[in-house]
Amino acid sequence: MTLETGHRSAPASEQELLQRAAAVAGQSLAELAAMLAVQTPADLDHNKGWGGQLLETWLGASAGSQPTPDFPELGIELKTLPVDTAGRPLESTYVCTVDLQPAPGGWHDSLVWLKLQKVLWLPLVTAKNAPPGERRIGSALLWSPTAEQADILQQDWEELMELVSAGELEHISSRQGQYLQIRPKAANSRALTRSFDSDGNASLTLPRGFYLRPAFTRQILQHHFH
Amino acid sequence: MTLETGHRSAPASEQELLQRAAAVAGQSLAELAAMLAVQTPADLDHNKGWGGQLLETWLGASAGSQPTPDFPELGIELKTLPVDTAGRPLESTYVCTVDLQPAPGGWHDSLVWLKLQKVLWLPLVTAKNAPPGERRIGSALLWSPTAEQADILQQDWEELMELVSAGELEHISSRQGQYLQIRPKAANSRALTRSFDSDGNASLTLPRGFYLRPAFTRQILQHHFH
DNA sequence: CAGGATCCACGTGTGGATCCTA
DNA sequence: TAGGATCCACACGTGGATCCTG
Numbered sequence: 001m002t003l004e005t006g007h008r009s010a011p012a013s014e015q016e017l018l019q020r021a022a023a024v025a026g027q028s029l030a031e032l033a034a035m036l037a038v039q040t041p042a043d044l045d046h047n048k049g050w051g052g053q054l055l056e057t058w059l060g061a062s063a064g065s066q067p068t069p070d071f072p073e074l075g076i077e078l079k080t081l082p083v084d085t086a087g088r089p090l091e092s093t094y095v096c097t098v099d100l101q102p103a104p105g106g107w108h109d110s111l112v113w114l115k116l117q118k119v120l121w122l123p124l125v126t127a128k129n130a131p132p133g134e135r136r137i138g139s140a141l142l143w144s145p146t147a148e149q150a151d152i153l154q155q156d157w158e159e160l161m162e163l164v165s166a167g168e169l170e171h172i173s174s175r176q177g178q179y180l181q182i183r184p185k186a187a188n189s190r191a192l193t194r195s196f197d198s199d200g201n202a203s204l205t206l207p208r209g210f211y212l213r214p215a216f217t218r219q220i221l222q223h224h225f226h
Numbered sequence: 227m228t229l230e231t232g233h234r235s236a237p238a239s240e241q242e243l244l245q246r247a248a249a250v251a252g253q254s255l256a257e258l259a260a261m262l263a264v265q266t267p268a269d270l271d272h273n274k275g276w277g278g279q280l281l282e283t284w285l286g287a288s289a290g291s292q293p294t295p296d297f298p299e300l301g302i303e304l305k306t307l308p309v310d311t312a313g314r315p316l317e318s319t320y321v322c323t324v325d326l327q328p329a330p331g332g333w334h335d336s337l338v339w340l341k342l343q344k345v346l347w348l349p350l351v352t353a354k355n356a357p358p359g360e361r362r363i364g365s366a367l368l369w370s371p372t373a374e375q376a377d378i379l380q381q382d383w384e385e386l387m388e389l390v391s392a393g394e395l396e397h398i399s400s401r402q403g404q405y406l407q408i409r410p411k412a413a414n415s416r417a418l419t420r421s422f423d424s425d426g427n428a429s430l431t432l433p434r435g436f437y438l439r440p441a442f443t444r445q446i447l448q449h450h451f452h
Numbered sequence: 453c454a455g456g457a458t459c460c461a462c463g464t465g466t467g468g469a470t471c472c473t474a
Numbered sequence: 475t476a477g478g479a480t481c482c483a484c485a486c487g488t489g490g491a492t493c494c495t496g
Binding site: 044045046047048049050053064065091092173174175181183184186187188189206213214215 | 487488489490491492493494495496
């Protein structure tokens with residue numbers, strides 16, 4: 001394995017992407033950070049995305065924050081997934097921002113579907129109270145939803161977007177959705193973004209994001225590694 | 227409706243049983259207790275089975291505590307089910323005692339299967355902190371497991387009984403089993419009953435029972451009352 | 453502002469314990 | 475001791491809040 005620093009070219013194929021992931025499987029994030037000449041923080045309190053961005057760099061994901069999959073040419077989205085020592089996901093997984101002034105369009109036009117069609121799940125094994133550097137990179141899983149999973153994701157998305165489109169944002173609860181939920185996605189609870197109410201009038205509300213529930217990502221990992 | 231006291235003859239048919247159940251649907255347990263000339267306790271702390279036994283009396287279930295369905299001629303087991311005001315089961319449901327020195331025999335010979343083949347679920351609507359007399363009798367549901375439900379119950383039973391038969395009782399956790407679990411069923415944690423260990427030697431352990439998880443009975447009621 | 457995510461207080465669920473009757 | 479069940483402390487899950495980077 002060659003030690004490289006700085007940015008890296010995008011992988012040319014699924015195979016190359018999987019090889020890059022396999023090359024660091026078993027390593028700690030501190031080891032990967034050293035290879036990339038990046039500092040390892042003592043905690044994630046003020047840098048929650050550190051692990052994900054470290055692996056984006058290593059794997060050669062497109063820089064920047066664009067509403068597209070991380071590897072546009074491959075149609076693959078990268079998601080790191082904090083798991084406990086038994087391999088069970090510990091947190092929900094952010095998918096994308098909810099468009100609160102949505103253009104017309106169905107599930108198959110949605111950003112959620114675009115991003116979830118093919119995902120490279122990269123477990124980060126996180127022991128209790130362990131610092132970020134001690135997290136270990138697990139075996140990557142290149143996943144696409146089964147027909148059943150896609151059906152339920154679509155149902156969830158349609159149920160939620162129906163309310164968004166009707167301006168019923170205040171009637172959306174994080175408890176809705178079997179696999180997919182809508183939760184706040186903002187700097188803080190005072191942040192505001194443009195939306196509209198049920199009368200069609202412009203208004204301002206807390207920005208929201210789509211998230212996958214832990215129960216769903218647990219199912220995905222169990223299904224493949226059990 | 228005739229007011230009757232004391233014991234009642236067993237119902238001669240499913241239809242008669244369902245009619246007796248329908249006759250008290252909507253009533254409070256205090257009203258039923260008055261009809262049966264039974265005292266209503268102020269709480270259930272020292273009489274947890276009061277509601278169940280009241281309805282056994284009203285419906286004409288066989289007296290006594292025998293390891294058979296409550297209506298042997300009809301092959302029907304009666305289960306009262308405490309539910310919240312939204313109709314969601316609040317507690318697990320006791321099925322029967324676990325035989326800790328089991329005779330050989332499969333799922334279809336088991337007491338669990340015998341009792342669960344046909345169950346009359348009788349919801350008892352229980353508002354928060356409401357006394358026993360204020361519980362209201364709901365609409366009865368005569369249920370038999372679907373093929374899928376029966377499959378999972380069988381899987382659970384086989385997984386659990388394999389451990390019991392191997393004397394691995396101490397390795398059984400209440401967390402095992404998707405629908406069916408094994409939990410203590412005793413006067414207290416010092417109670418002991420005969421069993422044997424993994425070396426085949428006689429020993430004494432806490433008596434256990436089979437229980438249905440609330441998630442399962444919620445599924446049953448939802449499926450029928452949607 | 454979109455994407456990279458985690459933090460943590462608090463409500464819900466339930467595993468273990470328990471009680472009465474026949 | 476089998477059957478009728480419920481009680482309740484506490485672990486666990488998660489909904490709402492939050493933080494950094496490009």
